[in-house]
Amino acid sequence: MQTNFTEEQLSDPLVARSNKILRACVHCGFCTATCPTYQVLGDELDSPRGRIYLIKDMLESGRDADEKTVKHLDRCLGCLSCMSTCPSGVDYMHLIDHARIHVEKTYRRPWQDRALRWMLAKVLPYQGRFRLALLGAKLARPFARFMPDARLRAMLEMAPKSIPSVSRNDQGQVFAPIGEKRARVAMMPGCAQRALNTDINDATIRLLRRAGCEVVIPEDFGCCGALTHHMGREEEALHSARATIRSFLAAGELDAIIINTSGCGTTIKDYGKIFAGDPMQPEAEQVARLTRDVTEFLDRHGLPEGQGEGLRVAYHSACSLQHGQQIKTTPKSLLTRAGFTVVEPENPHLCCGSAGTYNLLQPELSGELKRRKVATLEATSPQVIAAGNIGCMMQIGSGTGVPVVHTVELLDWASGGPKPRALAEA
Incomplete structure (x- = not known):
């Protein structure tokens, strides 16, 4: 794809990266066959190729995001199925990330949207706040059908039937291996997961210990930044990511950082690029190199009998x-x-x-x-x-x-x- 960014625009590292991504696209349309929203809506602008055109026009012109562009970008799941399909290796992930940052900075959403996004960013990444919200949603769920806004109904219906008690295993501590020690790993306890399902971390710790791992749960661990990052709220995302990096580095020498929530894992593995040019880039790259999905780690390390x-x-x-x-x-x-x-x-x-x-x-x-x-x-x-x-x-x-x-x-x-x-x- 031909682009026409000015030298001044290309002095911005994000624009320079997006320019490179855009130039890799050859308009083949293979991505439309595997895009979930295109499968449902059948609108070219709700396919990766269509969104790429919208992003190019928005960034190249240097204009603020408009309602039409925002509508189609908001409909993107960020599932990255297009990246698995693309024969040209178009890095759609970083392109849509840049576009969402631009939208967040230049577009004023209706007040209801702003309020909802603010609430999600201020509640979901914080276990205590999320637990309170889930309790409120659980109590209000019988009235969900009377809610005029589909998004409010969705929030109420998301609440699980029972909210698990806080698990002691999620708090900063070290679990000794069962049998001979073969590795020392840190496990990310997550944020929303700790409020929704404590069984996952408990099972992960037991499994890793049986596999001969000393398991470190970092102190004062919060959100990795994935949730706000994908909403384009970059300052909040970087703040959370910095805290995550410091928590992992404070855990001492590690053979791996174990993630059992793949959405978080994708973001943490990308820390090196997210922090490109930042003073914290070396530490971010170190954490990214160590990060493994729990199944990825066990496949190499070996399953317990x-x-x-x-x-x-x-x-x-x-x-x-x-x-x-x-x-x-x-x-x-x-x-x-x-x-x-x-x-x-x-x-x-x-x-x-x-x-x-x-x-x-x-x-x-x-x-x-x-x-x-x-x-x-x-x-x-x-x-x-x-x-x-x-x-x-x-x-x-x-x-x-x-x-x-x-x-x-x-x-x-x-x-x-x-x-x-x-x-x-x-």
């Missing part, structure tokens, strides 16, 4: 894992090695519609994507659905009666841990 129950598991590959981190077969192979029968739905590359805050900001589109994803998963006749991201688990779980668990919960169970709560209560 054990044998699963042979259940039929439909595996949902989170977009942030298969497209963002290009980890596609590893979780399935680990589940198979642990004794489970693994099946995969039709069109596994398509998003379930969760995508961070997308299901709250775009509930109609998200709901249609959820309906399609649940239908393909249930068509495999599973006894349980497994995923590697809490957002996907919540999204899919709200649309099916099949138990939905994290991949590590099944691996933990197969190697001597307790039966996953979702299965035990089914």
Whole structure:
């Protein structure tokens, strides 16, 4: 794609990077075939190629974002399926990130949108605030159908039936390995996940300890910055990311940093580029190099001995894992090695519609994507659905009666841990 940025514009590192990305696009349109929103809406402007044109025009002209551009960019899930498909290697992830930063700086949204986005940014990344919000949503959920705004209804309906108690395992401490020590790792406890499902971290710690790992839970850990980063709120995202980097570095010498929420993992692995040119770039790159998805680490390190129950598991590959981190077969192979029968739905590359805050900001589109994803998963006749991201688990779980668990919960169970709560209560 030909671009015409001025030398002055190209002096901005973000513009220079976006210029390089735009020039890589050859307009082939392969991305439209795998874009979830294009599949639903059929509008070229709701495909990666269409959005690339909108972004180019906005950035190249140096103009403020307008309503039309914002509408189509907001509809992008950021699932990155287009990047897995693109034959030219177009780095859409960093292009849409730049566009969202530009939108946040130059476009004044209607007050309802501003209020909702402010609330999400100030509540979801903070465990205590999120727990209070979930409690309020749980109490108000019977009145959801009377809410005129679909986004408010979506927020109320997201609240789980029960809110787990605070887990002591999520607080700063060190867990000794079971048996011979083979590695020293830090585990990111997450933010929203600690309020929604404490079983995931508990299972991860047990599994890693059985695999001979000393597990460090960093002190004073908050949000990694992924949520605000994808909303274009860059100052807030960088503030959270700096705190995350300091927490990991304070943990001492590590063999790996373990992430069990793939949306966070994709962002942390990108810290080196996010902090490009920043004084903290060397530390950011160090953390990014050490970061591993829990399945990625266990595949190299080795699973603890054990044998699963042979259940039929439909595996949902989170977009942030298969497209963002290009980890596609590893979780399935680990589940198979642990004794489970693994099946995969039709069109596994398509998003379930969760995508961070997308299901709250775009509930109609998200709901249609959820309906399609649940239908393909249930068509495999599973006894349980497994995923590697809490957002996907919540999204899919709200649309099916099949138990939905994290991949590590099944691996933990197969190697001597307790039966996953979702299965035990089914």
